[in-house]
Amino acid sequence: xxxxxxxxxxxxxxxxxxxxxxxxxxxxxxxxxxxxxxxxxxxxxxxxxxxxxxxxxxxxxxxxxxxxxxxxxxxxxxxxxxxxxxxxxxxxxxxxxxxxxxxxxxxxxxxxxxxxxxxxxxxxxxxxxxxxxxxxxxxxxxxxxxxxxxxxxxxxxxxx
Amino acid sequence: xxxxxxxxxxxxxxxxxxxxxxxxxxxxxxxxxxxxxxxxxxxxxxxxxxxxxxxxxxxxxxxxxxxxxxxxxxxxxxxxxxxxxxxxxxxxxxxxxxxxxxx
Numbered sequence: 001x002x003x004x005x006x007x008x009x010x011x012x013x014x015x016x017x018x019x020x021x022x023x024x025x026x027x028x029x030x031x032x033x034x035x036x037x038x039x040x041x042x043x044x045x046x047x048x049x050x051x052x053x054x055x056x057x058x059x060x061x062x063x064x065x066x067x068x069x070x071x072x073x074x075x076x077x078x079x080x081x082x083x084x085x086x087x088x089x090x091x092x093x094x095x096x097x098x099x100x101x102x103x104x105x106x107x108x109x110x111x112x113x114x115x116x117x118x119x120x121x122x123x124x125x126x127x128x129x130x131x132x133x134x135x136x137x138x139x140x141x142x143x144x145x146x147x148x149x150x151x152x153x154x155x156x157x158x159x160x
Numbered sequence: 161x162x163x164x165x166x167x168x169x170x171x172x173x174x175x176x177x178x179x180x181x182x183x184x185x186x187x188x189x190x191x192x193x194x195x196x197x198x199x200x201x202x203x204x205x206x207x208x209x210x211x212x213x214x215x216x217x218x219x220x221x222x223x224x225x226x227x228x229x230x231x232x233x234x235x236x237x238x239x240x241x242x243x244x245x246x247x248x249x250x251x252x253x254x255x256x257x258x259x260x261x262x263x
Binding site: 055058059060061063064069071072073096097107109116119120122123124126127128129130131 | 170171172173174175176177178180181182185198200201202224242244247248
């Protein structure tokens with residue numbers, strides 16, 4: 001059977017991110033700038049901010065225990081992407097449990113039909129992130145390499 | 161109880177799947193059977209068959225957009241909730257449903 005060539009899902013991880021902003025919407029600008037700088041796809045930070053804000057306006061992406069999953073459809077984006085931040089300075093996210101947020105798993109998807117395999121991986125990640133034991137595992141992660149490895153293990157785990 | 165659910169959120173990659181997990185965990189914790197269909201960016205997954213719908217006691221709709229193939233659900237008892245409620249308080253929801261069905 002011929003295997004289709006899949007571009008790996010692009011990820012950007014930064015733990016101990018020294019955020020200057022303490023307000024959710026302002027923080028979007030900060031993380032978008034960091035992500036846009038490192039992502040291969042030439043999408044502007046402004047487009048990222050716009051997409052994230054649009055989704056956030058519908059309802060908070062802070063789902064509890066210090067975790068948030070900001071996401072959005074981003075103009076000009078070719079492939080879905082994941083940007084992970086652990087904030088040095090936790091902020092108010094209007095989260096469902098009112099706790100301050102320090103872990104951001106930012107999911108960026110194209111406006112149009114996206115690569116389904118990537119969307120499947122991101123859906124799998126969401127499914128894991130809401131579990132409390134998983135959240136505890138994540139809190140214990142010490143560096144970017146470990147985080148990337150952990151995410152990849154979620155993607156590779158075929159059990160359903 | 162035999163519970164079925166459909167989750168569907170706006171962007172279809174995050175809340176849809178988080179709600180699936182929280183509903184599954186809450187129902188199983190209380191000893192119920194549950195199957196959750198997702199309608200997200202990847203289309204319909206874990207699709208509920210008409211047989212599964214007919215055999216269920218209740219359908220939870222944790223949706224913020226319109227859902228596909230609604231005709232399946234014409235006859236079954238339903239409860240519709242914001243998807244954030246499923247994520248925030250799935251335990252409370254399951255307990256409320258228990259009260260409602262065992263009255």
